[in-house]
Amino acid sequence: MAVYTDVGEAELVEFLSGYDLGQVLSYKGIAEGVENSNFLLRTSADTFILTLYEKRVDRNDLPFFLGLMQYLAEHGLSCPLPVQRRDGEALGELAGRPGAIFTFLEGMGARRPSPANCRAVGAAMARLHEIGRGFSMHRANGLAMTAWRPLFRSCPDRVDEVEAGLSAEIEAELCEIEASWPQGLPSGVIHADLFTDNVFFLNGELSGIIDFYFACNDLLAYDIAITLTAWCFEADGSFNMTKGAALLNGYQSVRPMTEAEVEALPILCRGAAMRFLLTRLYDWLTVPDGSFVMKKDPREYLRKLRFHRSVTRAGEYGYSPSGGRA
Ligand SMILES: Nc1ncnc2c1ncn2[C@@H]1O[C@H](COP(=O)(O)OP(=O)(O)OP(=O)(O)O)[C@@H](O)[C@H]1O
Ligand SMILES: N[C@@H](CCO)C(=O)O
Numbered sequence: 001m002a003v004y005t006d007v008g009e010a011e012l013v014e015f016l017s018g019y020d021l022g023q024v025l026s027y028k029g030i031a032e033g034v035e036n037s038n039f040l041l042r043t044s045a046d047t048f049i050l051t052l053y054e055k056r057v058d059r060n061d062l063p064f065f066l067g068l069m070q071y072l073a074e075h076g077l078s079c080p081l082p083v084q085r086r087d088g089e090a091l092g093e094l095a096g097r098p099g100a101i102f103t104f105l106e107g108m109g110a111r112r113p114s115p116a117n118c119r120a121v122g123a124a125m126a127r128l129h130e131i132g133r134g135f136s137m138h139r140a141n142g143l144a145m146t147a148w149r150p151l152f153r154s155c156p157d158r159v160d161e162v163e164a165g166l167s168a169e170i171e172a173e174l175c176e177i178e179a180s181w182p183q184g185l186p187s188g189v190i191h192a193d194l195f196t197d198n199v200f201f202l203n204g205e206l207s208g209i210i211d212f213y214f215a216c217n218d219l220l221a222y223d224i225a226i227t228l229t230a231w232c233f234e235a236d237g238s239f240n241m242t243k244g245a246a247l248l249n250g251y252q253s254v255r256p257m258t259e260a261e262v263e264a265l266p267i268l269c270r271g272a273a274m275r276f277l278l279t280r281l282y283d284w285l286t287v288p289d290g291s292f293v294m295k296k297d298p299r300e301y302l303r304k305l306r307f308h309r310s311v312t313r314a315g316e317y318g319y320s321p322s323g324g325r326a
Helices: 008-014 058-073 115-134 145-153 165-181 222-232 240-254 257-284 296-311
Strands: 023-029 037-043 049-051 093-094 097-104 188-190 199-203 207-211 217-218
Touching: 008 023, 008 093, 023 049, 037 093, 037 257, 058 097, 058 115, 058 207, 115 188, 115 207, 115 240, 145 165, 145 257, 165 257, 165 296, 188 222, 217 222, 222 240, 257 296
Parallel strands: none
Antiparallel strands: 023 037, 037 049, 049 097, 093 097, 188 217, 199 207
16 A cells, blocks of 8 residues: 555645645545555545655656656646646645645556557557657666666575575576667667556556656667566466567557667566566565565566567567558
8 A cells, every 4th residue: 555654634735725726625545556655636626646755766856757747748648747836836845755746647557458558558658758859857767777786786685585596597697688788779768667557548548657756768678678578478477479569569650669779679678677576576575574565576577587588589579670650
């Protein structure tokens, strides 16, 4: 349950007095999410999301995240729009935490994404990459490839309790990823956490993208690798090439990948699986049982990593050069 900070009615009313949002009708905590506290807020004006930023979000990054959401929304990508107070600011302080109010997006994450859902997310990601070109702020990726080895080293010395031999497997994999990581691919603003719970659908159509709190500047094709890895595996661990083809074709219908990006896709996918394996592993070994932080199983990403290691060509993900042009 992601409500780490409790908000009293009086302090909420005081916080809202800086906005033109009418009277509070109700507010309640939202269970989904891991990083921040989120509330569904109903006022006499409309329904909103109130987010309080918790410790794992660096407050120096908040202007980038809020500025990006505002920029994307203003340029036609459906995502939460930060609501401005009368003084023009979108970021305030509530219950001792930085806080902001966002427009409410209708829709729900796809629990079992269809190929059509995959195509839609591919196209939306490419639009995000294209629109992001005009966004002037910059944020380095705190979880870029160079951060993975230090993150691995900071894990408690119990990695092999998760699976025998895991520590040596990660070590060997990191060496290969570091040696083969591509240089010079197109880079720009990426979402970096485009999982199924962060993309909403309504009546079968993609209605919006949320949760920009890992967004940063990095390789555009790395975002494709993250999204392919999050959307195109089945519950039994098998890769679904129909979904892979749909996602890549959807992407290419908006922004064709360069030859170098296509060639790098297998190693980028190994990196994407490694990034989520390591963050999940770290939480698995450090977050106490019974804590509010929901621990996700690192082994899901270990299985995905092993699949990606077996891939040599983007065609094995369903890539086709004519994809998206048909
Ligand atoms: N603008 C919005 N419109 C509608 N619902 C929203 C909006 N923003 C957040 N939510 C709801 O709140 C939940 C948590 O939001 P979000 O994923 O941003 O939180 P988080 O704590 O950053 O989570 P994560 O663990 O995915 O990083 C979402 O699953 C969704 O149900
Ligand atoms: N999407 C991440 C959680 C943080 O947003 C994961 O599944 O590991």
